[in-house]
Every structure is written in structure tokens, then in C-alpha cells.
Amino acid sequence: xxxxxQGITKVFSNRRDKKSMNTVLxxxxxDVNEGEFVSLxxxxxxxxxxxxxxxxxxxxxxxxxxxxxxxEVNRPGxxxxxxxxxxxxxxxxxxxxxxxxxxxxxxIPRKEREEKLxxxxxxxxxxxxxxxxxxxxxxxxxxxxxxxxxxxCDPEILLMDEPLGAVDFQMRQMLQAQLxxxxxxxxxxxxxxxxxxxxxxYLSDRVIVMSRDRGKILADIKIELPRPRDRKNERYHQYTNxxxxxxxxxxxxxxxxxxxxxxxxxxxxxxxxxxxxxxFAEKALCSSNK
Ligand SMILES: Nc1ncnc2c1ncn2[C@@H]1O[C@H](COP(=O)(O)OP(=O)(O)OP(=O)(O)O)[C@@H](O)[C@H]1O
Numbered sequence: 001x002x003x004x005x006q007g008i009t010k011v012f013s014n015r016r017d018k019k020s021m022n023t024v025l026x027x028x029x030x031d032v033n034e035g036e037f038v039s040l041x042x043x044x045x046x047x048x049x050x051x052x053x054x055x056x057x058x059x060x061x062x063x064x065x066x067x068x069x070x071x072e073v074n075r076p077g078x079x080x081x082x083x084x085x086x087x088x089x090x091x092x093x094x095x096x097x098x099x100x101x102x103x104x105x106x107x108i109p110r111k112e113r114e115e116k117l118x119x120x121x122x123x124x125x126x127x128x129x130x131x132x133x134x135x136x137x138x139x140x141x142x143x144x145x146x147x148x149x150x151x152x153c154d155p156e157i158l159l160m161d162e163p164l165g166a167v168d169f170q171m172r173q174m175l176q177a178q179l180x181x182x183x184x185x186x187x188x189x190x191x192x193x194x195x196x197x198x199x200x201x202y203l204s205d206r207v208i209v210m211s212r213d214r215g216k217i218l219a220d221i222k223i224e225l226p227r228p229r230d231r232k233n234e235r236y237h238q239y240t241n242x243x244x245x246x247x248x249x250x251x252x253x254x255x256x257x258x259x260x261x262x263x264x265x266x267x268x269x270x271x272x273x274x275x276x277x278x279x280f281a282e283k284a285l286c287s288s289n290k
Contacts, residue, residue, distance in 0.1 A: 001079060001156035001189055003032040003055060007064030010050055024050050026214035027064070032206075034069075037183060037190045039200035041243065042210035043251045048193040049085075049161055051215065055191065056082050056159050068157065078106070081155035083163045087146040089134045095145050096121070096130035102153045120148045123182055140171040147179065151186065158183070160192040164199065176202050180228060197243045201236060202229050207243060211250040219246045 010025040024047045032038045040048045053059040055066055057076035065072050068079055076082075081102075089098050096117055103113045121127045124144040129137055137145070143164060150158055163179070164172050180203055183190055194200050200207045201223055209219040221243065225235060 001069045002034045002036075003157060003189065003191065004067045004070075005030050005051070005055065005064070006067070008051070008054060008061045008066065009063035010047070010054065010059070010061050023214050025054075025061070026216075028210075028215050028217065029064070030208055030217060030220065032189055032191050034189055035187050036205045037192070037203055038206045038208060039192045039194050039204040040208050040210060041194060041197065041200045041247065042215075043212055043247070044195070046210045046212045046250070047215035048210060051210075052082075052159050052161055052191065052193050056080055058082075078153060079155060080157045080159055081150035081153065083146050083150045083158065083160040085162045085165055087142045087166075089142060089146055089149070091134045093134070094130065095126065095132050095134070095137065095141075098134065098145055099148045099152050102149060106153055116152060120151060123185070124148055124178065140167045140175060143167055143175060144178070147182070151182070151188075154186075156189060158188050158190040160190065162193055162195070165195075172199070177228065179203065184227060197240055197247060198231075201225075201239045201243065202231070209243065209246050209250060218250055219243075 006029050007027045008025055008029075009023070009027060012022045012024055014020040014022050028047075028051065030038075040051060042048055050059065054061045057073060057080070060074070067073060068077075073080075090101065093101065099120060100113045100117050103116060108116075117130065118127075121130060124147070126141065126144060126148070129141060134142060134145070143166065147160075147163060150160075164175050167175060176199060192200075192203065204223050207219075207221045207223060208217055209221075210216065211218050221239070223239060225233060225239075229236065
């Protein structure tokens with residue numbers, strides 16, 4: 001299944017002053033193709049989670065539309081599973097019960113649920129932990145359980161909000177490798193929010209960089225590297241530099257209040273390696289012109 005985001009806008013009333021409005025997203029458009037893994041990268045507060053929540057159907061948007069395989073969606077559905085930043089696991093249930101919960105809700109018979117659970121636990125190397133309570137397992141394990149719960153109903157689309165945000169560096173790299181192999185095996189369409197350039201490159205087929213200026217898309221970059229990805233690959237470093245430069249420009253507070261021409265000039269100035277990111281930025285600016 002594919003996702004199409006067309007011209008969405010989101011306005012929140014300001015938390016401090018309810019009368020003033022905050023346009024977090026304005027006329028944002030992008031597609032995620034079937035089987036593709038896309039990351040949304042950008043500085044804190046640029047609207048990544050808001051975008052993901054709108055696609056999940058948790059939040060309403062003001063303009064534009066979201067469609068899944070050509071069908072407009074505006075509420076949550078079993079086609080889109082969500083992995084939350086803080087796991088959102090049920091502490092009163094054991095690991096196995098947590099994973100089986102969505103299957104139970106869908107009325108899948110017990111025998112089938114148990115078979116599926118076995119398969120999922122094996123995939124994530126958690127076979128021994130089915131009967132542990134959530135407080136008895138580590139942060140990395142919780143992360144894997146949250147992911148397995150999302151995969152349990154075989155959703156077509158996986159939406160993930162910083163799914164590896166709460167684990168340390170080493171565990172994070174191990175989980176990235178596991179997440180990659182799980183998703184490659186299942187060929188899911190995935191959209192992930194992250195702050196982490198390396199994580200985005202390691203996992204994604206495409207990386208979309210958003211800015212704090214109403215979520216404007218600064219770049220949409222295809223990561224053309226064989227899987228599993230090799231961090232020592234020269235091209236991997238080039239992608240890291242390219243994306244870090246773009247992210248730095250997005251992080252620069254001055255950009256927020258500058259016009260498009262100045263933003264483009266800024267990105268050109270930071271384009272020391274003659275890479276093609278200026279073209280991406282240019283495209284992004286042109287396509288967002290009304
Ligand atoms: N329910 C809400 N009511 C009012 N403002 C909100 C609400 N949710 C988010 N916002 C505002 O929208 C903006 C974007 O928030 P969002 O969480 O989407 O950003 P983000 O890019 O995911 O940030 P982070 O990387 O820090 O999680 C922020 O300014 C935030 O304060």
C-alpha cells in the first residue's frame with residue numbers, strides 16, 4: 001500500500017495564548033510508495049510527529065488530503081499500525097499478551113494468535129520473554145515488543161515515531177539492524193520520524209527533511225545503497241554529510257524568517273562539496289510555491 005499526502009495544513013491554537021494560532025504545517029505534500037521505507041527528519045518542533053499523527057488519523061488537518069492506495073483516509077484504521085515513542089505497552093500484561101492484544105481485538109482465534117506470537121518472538125530473539133511483565137524487561141526489549149505488537153496484525157503500513165529514541169547507542173545500532181531485517185522480510189511500507197541522520201540513512205529508501213518554517217520540505221533524498229547498509233561505505237559518508245548540512249540549515253533559526261530566495265542562497269553557500277542537494281532544495285522551494 002502507498003501513502004499520498006497532498007497539500008496538508010495544520011493550525012494549532014497557541015498553548016499559551018489560545019486566541020493566537022500557530023501554523024505548524026502549510027501545504028505539505030509527499031508520497032511514500034508501496035514497500036518503501038521513508039524517514040521524516042528535521043529539527044525539534046518542525047511538525048514531524050504532527051504529520052505522522054495526521055496520517056495515522058489521530059489528528060484532523062485543515063486542508064489537503066491523505067490517501068492510502070488512492071483511498072482517502074481521515075481516521076485510524078487497521079491498515080496503519082503505529083509504534084509510539086514511549087512504547088505505550090500495557091504494564092499489567094505480559095510480553096506475549098501485549099503482542100497478541102491487537103490480534104485478540106480483531107477476533108483472531110487463540111491457536112492462530114499463538115502461532116503468530118511464536119513466529120514474531122523468534123524473529124526478534126525474544127522467545128524466552130513471553131511470560132515476563134513489561135517492567136521485567138530492558139528498554140531495548142520494550143522497543144522490540146512495541147514493534148512486534150505493531151506487526152502482529154500484519155498491517156500494510158507501519159508508522160513509527162522515533163521508535164528507537166529511548167535506547168543507548170550500541171543497542172540502537174543492534175535494533176536498527178533488526179528492524180531493517182524484519183521490515184525487509186515483511187516488505188512493509190514504512191514511515192518513520194527521527195532526529196538521527198545516521199538512523200535515517202541506515203534504514204531508509206528515502207529521507208525527507210522538514211524545516212521549522214511551517215514544515216516546509218527542504219529535501220527529498222533517495223538513499224541508493226545496497227542492504228544491509230555498510231557504514232564504512234564512502235557513499236554512506238557522503239549521504240551523512242549531505243543530510244547533516246541540510247539539517248544544519250534547517251536548524252538555523254534565521255531561516256525561519258527569511259524569504260525563499262535567501263534560504264536557497266544560504267543552502268548554496270553551505271554546499272561546499274558540490275553535491276546535488278541544492279537541486280533538491282530548489283525543487284522543494286519551487287514545488288511549495290503557490
Ligand atoms: N496538541 C497541540 N496543541 C498545540 N500545539 C501543538 C500540539 N501538538 C504539537 N503542537 C506544536 O506543533 C509544533 C510541532 O510539534 P511536533 O511534535 O509535530 O514537532 P516534531 O518535529 O515532532 O518535534 P520533536 O522532534 O521535538 O518531537 C510544535 O510547535 C508544538 O508545540
